[in-house]
Amino acid sequence: VSNSPKLTDxxxxxxxxxCASLTSxxxxxxxDLSDESIKAVGACASLTSLDVSGCxxxxxxxxxxxxxxCASLTSxxxxxxxxxSDEGIKAIASCSLRSLNVSCCGNFLTDESIKAVxxxxxxxxxxxxx
Numbered sequence: 001v002s003n004s005p006k007l008t009d010x011x012x013x014x015x016x017x018x019c020a021s022l023t024s025x026x027x028x029x030x031x032d033l034s035d036e037s038i039k040a041v042g043a044c045a046s047l048t049s050l051d052v053s054g055c056x057x058x059x060x061x062x063x064x065x066x067x068x069x070c071a072s073l074t075s076x077x078x079x080x081x082x083x084x085s086d087e088g089i090k091a092i093a094s095c096s097l098r099s100l101n102v103s104c105c106g107n108f109l110t111d112e113s114i115k116a117v118x119x120x121x122x123x124x125x126x127x128x129x130x
């Protein structure tokens with residue numbers, strides 16, 4: 001459903017509720033989705049790939065909920081999510097990531113989050129911090 005800027009929280013939550021076995025979700029560019037919708041992704045325990053790039057409303061709290069519920073995540077794209085800080089990235093680094101894109105995430109990310117990724121993601125093969 002990526003690049004559907006008019007996708008609503010209600011319809012996205014309906015998809016999540018009806019498709020609990022999803023392994024990949026891309027809502028890139030779906031700028032109207034709220035944190036509550038993104039937190040609901042945490043119920044998708046089979047999820048391995050998540051692309052929320054360009055979802056400007058995304059917060060650390062939502063990313064932390066995803067990290068708790070989606071331990072199988074291997075690929076995460078949060079590029080352009082300018083409200084994220086080190087806390088959100090450190091939380092998602094607790095997953096066994098192989099790919100992480102944090103490009104264009106604004107001024108809230110510091111070396112602290114990148115060091116956490118380096119320390120906790122030994123299988124990482126792709127990292128974009130541009």
